[in-house]
Amino acid sequence: xxRLLPWAACTALMxxxxxxxxxADVLLQFDLDTAADGIQLSRSAEIGETFxxxxxxxxxxPEDLASFSFDALFDGTYINVLGVTIPxxxxxxxxxxxxxxxxxxxGTLGTFAGGPSASGTLGASNGEELELPIxxxxxxxxxxxxxxxxxxxxxxxxxxxxxxGGVNFDAGAITIAAIPEPSSLALCGLICGGVLARRSRRDxxx
Numbered sequence: 001x002x003r004l005l006p007w008a009a010c011t012a013l014m015x016x017x018x019x020x021x022x023x024a025d026v027l028l029q030f031d032l033d034t035a036a037d038g039i040q041l042s043r044s045a046e047i048g049e050t051f052x053x054x055x056x057x058x059x060x061x062p063e064d065l066a067s068f069s070f071d072a073l074f075d076g077t078y079i080n081v082l083g084v085t086i087p088x089x090x091x092x093x094x095x096x097x098x099x100x101x102x103x104x105x106x107g108t109l110g111t112f113a114g115g116p117s118a119s120g121t122l123g124a125s126n127g128e129e130l131e132l133p134i135x136x137x138x139x140x141x142x143x144x145x146x147x148x149x150x151x152x153x154x155x156x157x158x159x160x161x162x163x164x165g166g167v168n169f170d171a172g173a174i175t176i177a178a179i180p181e182p183s184s185l186a187l188c189g190l191i192c193g194g195v196l197a198r199r200s201r202r203d204x205x206x
Contacts, residue, residue: 026161027058028070030154030172034137042173045142050082053138053154053172055112059130067094067115070159072138076104078152078176082139089133090114100136112136116162144176151175 031054033040039056055072059065074081081102090096094114102109112135144150154172161167 025060025166026065026068026168027060028156028159028167028169029056029058030054030072030170031056032154032172032174041170042175044175044177046177047142047144047179050139050141053140055135055138057132057135059132061130065115066162067113068159068161069111069113071108071110071112071157073155073157074107074109075152076107077145078143078150079107079154079174080104080141080143081109082141084109084139085137087134087137090135091132096136109138110158140174142174142176144179147178149175149178 029039029041031039031041032043032051034052034054043051045051057068081104084100084102086096086100088095093116097113098111100110100112114135152174154174156169156171159167159169
């Protein structure tokens with residue numbers, strides 16, 4: 001009987017999260033590759049690579065959104081924020097009320113916000129989805145002080161959505177390449193040196 005309890009608990013948790021996602025009124029996502037079609041929830045990056053990430057929010061009808069606010073979290077050991085751009089094409093009444101600040105030591109980014117709208121609320125028809133204009137674009141650079149590849153996540157936190165009951169979010173997964181070990185670099189140097197030496201000898205013979 002005791003062995004069945006963990007399985008029952010896992011089944012109950014899976015059912016709960018599945019139901020939450022199906023009935024969520026708002027979906028938050030990070031688009032990690034703005035050049036690709038669709039929303040890319042994961043990507044691979046080299047050490048020191050810089051790229052942009054779009055923050056996307058989708059409403060699911062028939063609920064209406066009166067206002068929203070949320071933050072983002074990351075591990076500053078592996079990801080650093082260089083800046084945040086807020087587009088000027090948000091719906092009227094949902095403009096960003098202030099600047100979005102970030103702290104690469106604490107790994108915090110926020111606050112993204114909008115509303116309350118003087119002209120009403122945002123919403124979608126029953127059962128339909130309404131993808132809002134990009135809420136913000138985050139410029140990132142990657143770090144990796146380890147000798148192995150790591151996968152780090154951008155996540156959402158401290159969400160407040162006035163008028164909506166269910167909230168779901170997709171974390172963004174960034175896999176960062178490892179720093180080459182000194183032995184690997186030395187081996188690479190020896191191979192390159194050998195190739196150059198062979199070419200030099202052939203040139204002399206010719």
